Amino acid sequence: MSEEMKTLEFSQMVKATPEQVYNAITNRNILQGWFSNFVESQPQENGRFYAWWAEGYYTSGVYTQLKENEHVAYTWQGRGEPGVSKVDISLAKQNGGTQVEVKHSELGANGVWEEAVKGLQEGWEGAMENLQFLLEKGIDKRLYERPFLGILIAGLVTDEQVKEFGLPEKAGVALSGALEGTGAAELGLQNNDVVYELGGVKLKIFNDFAVAVQDKKAEDMIDIVYYRDGEKINAELRLSRRPFADVPNDPKELAKQLEEQYAQIDKELDAVLEGVSEEEATKRPEEKEWSAKENLAHLLLSEQSNYMFFSALVGGQRPGGFSNDFGMHAAIADSYASVADLVAALKSAERISVQTVASLPEEFVADKAKYHGLAHAALLGFGSHQRGHFAQMQAAIEAVRS
Amino acid sequence: MAAKTQTLRFERSIAAPINQVYQAFTNSVSLREWLSDSAEFQAKQDGVVCLYWYDGRFVVGRYTKLEKDKLVRMNWQSSFGPQSEQMVQVDFKKNGDQTALTLAHSGLEAGENGQEDIASIKKDWESSLDNLKSVLETGIDQRLFKRPMIGILIDRLINAEIASKEGLPVDHGLELSGVIDGMGAAELSMGDGTIITSLNDIKITNYQDISEAIGNKQAGDVVSATYYMNGQEHQGELKLSARPQAEVPATPQGLAESATQIYGKINDKLDELFQGASAQAAELKPAVDEWSAREVVAHLIAHEQHLAYWGAALERAKGRVSYSANSHQLVAAIANAYPNMAALREGLEQAQKQNVAFLAGLPVEFVARKGSYHRLAQNFLEENKHHAKGHFDQIVAALENAKESIAG
Numbered sequence: 001m002s003e004e005m006k007t008l009e010f011s012q013m014v015k016a017t018p019e020q021v022y023n024a025i026t027n028r029n030i031l032q033g034w035f036s037n038f039v040e041s042q043p044q045e046n047g048r049f050y051a052w053w054a055e056g057y058y059t060s061g062v063y064t065q066l067k068e069n070e071h072v073a074y075t076w077q078g079r080g081e082p083g084v085s086k087v088d089i090s091l092a093k094q095n096g097g098t099q100v101e102v103k104h105s106e107l108g109a110n111g112v113w114e115e116a117v118k119g120l121q122e123g124w125e126g127a128m129e130n131l132q133f134l135l136e137k138g139i140d141k142r143l144y145e146r147p148f149l150g151i152l153i154a155g156l157v158t159d160e161q162v163k164e165f166g167l168p169e170k171a172g173v174a175l176s177g178a179l180e181g182t183g184a185a186e187l188g189l190q191n192n193d194v195v196y197e198l199g200g201v202k203l204k205i206f207n208d209f210a211v212a213v214q215d216k217k218a219e220d221m222i223d224i225v226y227y228r229d230g231e232k233i234n235a236e237l238r239l240s241r242r243p244f245a246d247v248p249n250d251p252k253e254l255a256k257q258l259e260e261q262y263a264q265i266d267k268e269l270d271a272v273l274e275g276v277s278e279e280e281a282t283k284r285p286e287e288k289e290w291s292a293k294e295n296l297a298h299l300l301l302s303e304q305s306n307y308m309f310f311s312a313l314v315g316g317q318r319p320g321g322f323s324n325d326f327g328m329h330a331a332i333a334d335s336y337a338s339v340a341d342l343v344a345a346l347k348s349a350e351r352i353s354v355q356t357v358a359s360l361p362e363e364f365v366a367d368k369a370k371y372h373g374l375a376h377a378a379l380l381g382f383g384s385h386q387r388g389h390f391a392q393m394q395a396a397i398e399a400v401r402s
Numbered sequence: 403m404a405a406k407t408q409t410l411r412f413e414r415s416i417a418a419p420i421n422q423v424y425q426a427f428t429n430s431v432s433l434r435e436w437l438s439d440s441a442e443f444q445a446k447q448d449g450v451v452c453l454y455w456y457d458g459r460f461v462v463g464r465y466t467k468l469e470k471d472k473l474v475r476m477n478w479q480s481s482f483g484p485q486s487e488q489m490v491q492v493d494f495k496k497n498g499d500q501t502a503l504t505l506a507h508s509g510l511e512a513g514e515n516g517q518e519d520i521a522s523i524k525k526d527w528e529s530s531l532d533n534l535k536s537v538l539e540t541g542i543d544q545r546l547f548k549r550p551m552i553g554i555l556i557d558r559l560i561n562a563e564i565a566s567k568e569g570l571p572v573d574h575g576l577e578l579s580g581v582i583d584g585m586g587a588a589e590l591s592m593g594d595g596t597i598i599t600s601l602n603d604i605k606i607t608n609y610q611d612i613s614e615a616i617g618n619k620q621a622g623d624v625v626s627a628t629y630y631m632n633g634q635e636h637q638g639e640l641k642l643s644a645r646p647q648a649e650v651p652a653t654p655q656g657l658a659e660s661a662t663q664i665y666g667k668i669n670d671k672l673d674e675l676f677q678g679a680s681a682q683a684a685e686l687k688p689a690v691d692e693w694s695a696r697e698v699v700a701h702l703i704a705h706e707q708h709l710a711y712w713g714a715a716l717e718r719a720k721g722r723v724s725y726s727a728n729s730h731q732l733v734a735a736i737a738n739a740y741p742n743m744a745a746l747r748e749g750l751e752q753a754q755k756q757n758v759a760f761l762a763g764l765p766v767e768f769v770a771r772k773g774s775y776h777r778l779a780q781n782f783l784e785e786n787k788h789h790a791k792g793h794f795d796q797i798v799a800a801l802e803n804a805k806e807s808i809a810g
Binding site: 314 | 442448479704707710711712714717726729732752755760762
């Protein structure tokens with residue numbers, strides 16, 4: 001019995017080479033930058049294709065056809081869908097870029113399929129836009145549009161704060177300030193303000209923020225209700241955009257920027273260790289708190305994992321996560337005869353990170369999705385990890401001295 | 403009308419702490435150690451459940467319920483067998499110093515293949531759960547342990563180009579550089595220069611063909627082999643042997659000592675290889691995409707750092723670490739970070755010292771995770787020994803090539 005089958009078709013022109021587009025549709029690192037939140041992809045015949053979205057939907061299938069830089073086909077069994085459908089993606093080189101054609105076929109037309117097909121239509125439309133954005137601008141469009149509040153949160157309101165601020169019920173988030181340049185700062189939100197309601201949603205748990213902004217984008221306005229000194233204020237808040245690094249086209253330029261930032265970090269480290277004896281650096285302030293030297297061992301391991309992470313990105317391999325929590329720091333710290341040796345090793349590791357960036361292959365750099373992905377990872381939040389540990393080191397040294 | 407579904411039930415008693423058994427069903431790293439080749443699990447409500455095997459099979463789904471050290475409930479779909487959405491329920495109970503495990507796999511529909519698919523799933527669960535017991539109680543992963551070896555050292559793959567250039571009698575196959583004493587290939591008198599052209603009736607044109615030929619076999623099995631020695635074709639029955647497992651030291655201290663010995667031998671060998679080599683010779687690359695002797699040493703440093711990173715991730719049962727020590731850019735960057743060969747060699751020794759310290763400092767809780775502890779030990783000992791050996795020839799070749807270039 002033949003059932004009516006449906007096919008969805010999508011077309012998108014992307015200013016990128018067919019090679020770059022092909023990589024974006026088959027490499028799991030890049031797919032995670034435009035398609036879904038998690039991907040497993042083995043681009044070979046009968047290799048698996050699995051994509052998972054944070055919203056809860058996932059699909060699994062296998063590659064049935066692959067022609068490098070030209071065409072892929074894979075099967076698609078989406079969660080909740082009554083059967084297997086088929087996806088075909090064709091690439092055609094054009095003047096100035098690549099024409100991408102997507103055909104999602106063998107979809108059912110009735111019953112459960114109706115809702116599913118609606119979701120797939122929307123999903124693929126958004127995905128095509130994301131693909132173009134990532135390859136042309138080097139940024140994940142979903143992140144680019146994700147609203148950024150710019151508030152510094154102290155915590156959910158306590159029972160005492162409900163009384164103190166005269167809140168009608170236990171809801172709200174106490175602020176410790178607002179980030180410069182954001183809509184929150186423009187509005188004048190400050191320390192001790194309590195944001196009570198956002199977009200009509202009372203903030204009772206942290207997840208309520210996500211609920212409040214779910215249909216909003218960066219630069220949209222949102223209704224906000226906040227309390228200051230016991231007074232209720234209604235206003236409109238401009239949702240900001242996340243900060244994105246300005247990525248230089250030349251990797252040597254990027255490397256130079258990193259080198260300068262590392263030089264600054266090194267200066268700060270030298271200042272922390274100025275006049276500190278071996279004994280002071282090696283002693284733990286409390287039984288379960290790291291010594292200054294152990295903090296350094298951790299920074300060394302982090303920097304080593306940093307350049308291994310860059311190398312994995314260049315190789316298109318899955319990059320390992322950064323574990324903030326490596327063990328055995330005492331043993332590793334001990335394996336360095338002196339603090340000076342450990343500092344030298346750290347500075348050497350930093351040089352390796354810089355040089356890895358300076359020597360990025362041309363082909364990698366020409367692919368905005370790949371190169372900008374690495375650049376953003378390298379630039380954004382640079383130094384905050386180290387500075388956090390410098391503070392820890394200073395505290396440890398002070399405690400040991402007293 | 404809903405098709406009738408079946409439920410398979412299994413029970414095991416495992417001599418391991420309940421939290422380890424629970425972790426075996428909720429942690430990606432642990433899952434790979436007994437059940438699948440690759441796993442991605444997010445142990446939370448609605449979290450991702452993904453299992454993959456190298457033969458292409460996979461299972462995807464999500465958690466529907468989790469209670470630490472008590473129970474796990476998952477929904478899943480598989481790429482093989484019954485296509486219905488299935489449920490897997492696992493319950494854990496402490497029973498003295500044992501953990502009692504019960505597993506129920508329901509929602510199984512007998513499809514076109516009738517009961518065959520379901521019987522196959524039952525068989526897989528039985529051997530997987532036996533493996534779980536083996537890994538948690540002894541550290542030994544039966545899948546690796548049973549993976550057969552034919553005992554060959556591979557030099558290169560033969561193709562038509564090589565064959566015509568060198569006047570070989572065949573245009574495909576594996577050329578050996580040696581054999582391992584006491585194993586199947588040695589028993590057939592194969593050796594350096596032997597070309598194996600088919601195994602188990604499968605024509606050998608690439609490395610995957612070997613997996614295809616013997617992957618489903620076990621130690622003790624025999625496969626037909628066609629091979630060439632001194633230009634003559636031979637047919638034989640090739641015996642498959644068990645994989646030798648290195649002795650795993652029982653304590654972190656013992657592990658650190660074994661690693662120290664291996665590093666000592668590696669360093670002595672490097673001294674020997676670089677004896678009399680000029681700085682210039684060490685830096686010469688045999689070809690634009692081939693490493694200089696100095697870069698090979700830099701690679702060894704990258705490898706040690708990779709082991710450190712991988713080891714730490716394993717100890718924390720977190721994340722997956724890919725191998726980036728082969729990156730040309732990284733190797734060049736590391737080589738350049740040291741002013742001369744002496745400093746580079748010191749850098750290698752420091753990386754080794756760091757790893758010895760890491761091993762010596764392994765916490766008791768990690769040693770108790772027998773499967774992970776065994777894997778870690780194998781990688782830092784046997785595997786590392788073989789890895790270094792593989793690069794010694796590379797150093798010799800690079801230095802030889804450099805000598806010629808400089809002289810010529």
